[in-house]
Amino acid sequence: MTFQCQRCGAKALFRRLYSGEILCERHFQQSLEERVKTTIRRYKLFNRTDKIAIALSGGKDSTTLLHILSKLEAKFPQVSLSAITIDEGISGYRKEALKIASKVCSELRVPHIIVSFEELYGATLDQIVGKARSLGSRLEPCSYCGVLRRKALNIGARRLGVLKLATAHNLDDEVQTLLINVFHGDIFRLARSGPISPNSLGRFPIRVKPFYEIPEPEITLYAYTLGLKFQSKPCPYARLSLRTEVRSIVNRLEFSHPGMKFTILKTFEKIRSWSNMAVKDLELRECESCGEPSIGRLCKACEMLLRLGIS
Numbered sequence: 001m002t003f004q005c006q007r008c009g010a011k012a013l014f015r016r017l018y019s020g021e022i023l024c025e026r027h028f029q030q031s032l033e034e035r036v037k038t039t040i041r042r043y044k045l046f047n048r049t050d051k052i053a054i055a056l057s058g059g060k061d062s063t064t065l066l067h068i069l070s071k072l073e074a075k076f077p078q079v080s081l082s083a084i085t086i087d088e089g090i091s092g093y094r095k096e097a098l099k100i101a102s103k104v105c106s107e108l109r110v111p112h113i114i115v116s117f118e119e120l121y122g123a124t125l126d127q128i129v130g131k132a133r134s135l136g137s138r139l140e141p142c143s144y145c146g147v148l149r150r151k152a153l154n155i156g157a158r159r160l161g162v163l164k165l166a167t168a169h170n171l172d173d174e175v176q177t178l179l180i181n182v183f184h185g186d187i188f189r190l191a192r193s194g195p196i197s198p199n200s201l202g203r204f205p206i207r208v209k210p211f212y213e214i215p216e217p218e219i220t221l222y223a224y225t226l227g228l229k230f231q232s233k234p235c236p237y238a239r240l241s242l243r244t245e246v247r248s249i250v251n252r253l254e255f256s257h258p259g260m261k262f263t264i265l266k267t268f269e270k271i272r273s274w275s276n277m278a279v280k281d282l283e284l285r286e287c288e289s290c291g292e293p294s295i296g297r298l299c300k301a302c303e304m305l306l307r308l309g310i311s
């Protein structure tokens, strides 16, 4: 049985189970771009004179975000777009992504910089993970990677002189992160999650998530329909993460209960506002060692590296 697009009657490509929409390729692409615009408007992610940097890994999500935002940027001449790629130093993995990221930026004429862990911390992620294992650390490689990359992105944004950092976190990432924060009992992160970072002290980039309400499979489909090139090889450390387990549980739930991911997201939004998890009470200060945002005396990155004897 062939389905027809509800907007134009052409052969359908996609059926959005949680909303009932049936769309052809062109209207699917259009609807995804509309949803991104709606997210930007709803959460006031950008203004018309923003200098924006995209955290570009060279993977599917951030490459797609770059394409969509550069399309939008063309309509706002006072907005400027640039990209930052972090080279964590993961052998056999990151090089390919760096090439893809550089190529797509030069095709779209987007200024691009690369910031490496080795340059900033004096060690690659591989070396940091090796050191952590030799010291018997139970932290997953992704925990080191996430914390150190966050700091590296702040530094990259400062080098580019931007105060808005757009990341390609999508609905799936967001839901997984919320649940992981619950499993870790991390109230601070739970309070600070959402489509726009609540506090930047005026000196650190404000993080925004234009894909906050976009399910990952839709980004994948959009990227394929446009024929975008991106890195598809998985990170060798990915299999070790708690996120992988959470992803598979949430996907199973979504399959049997379409719309479940949105329900989880919206429920956490309500809990956050009802319980008035006062973000203002969780204000950041500057790390005493490096000056980056921190809740304690030292930021997480400095704490981690100090514990490993790396800095």
Ligand code: SF4
Pocket: 088, 141, 142, 143, 145, 146, 235, 236, 237, 238, 241
């Ligand atoms: S999977 Fe983990 S280690 Fe690999 S790039 Fe992502 S966060 Fe870093």
Ligand SMILES: [Zn+2]
Pocket: 005, 006, 007, 008, 009, 010, 023, 024, 025, 026, 027
């Ligand atoms: Zn159509």
Ligand SMILES: [Zn+2]
Pocket: 287, 288, 289, 290, 291, 292, 298, 299, 300, 301, 302, 303
């Ligand atoms: Zn620090």
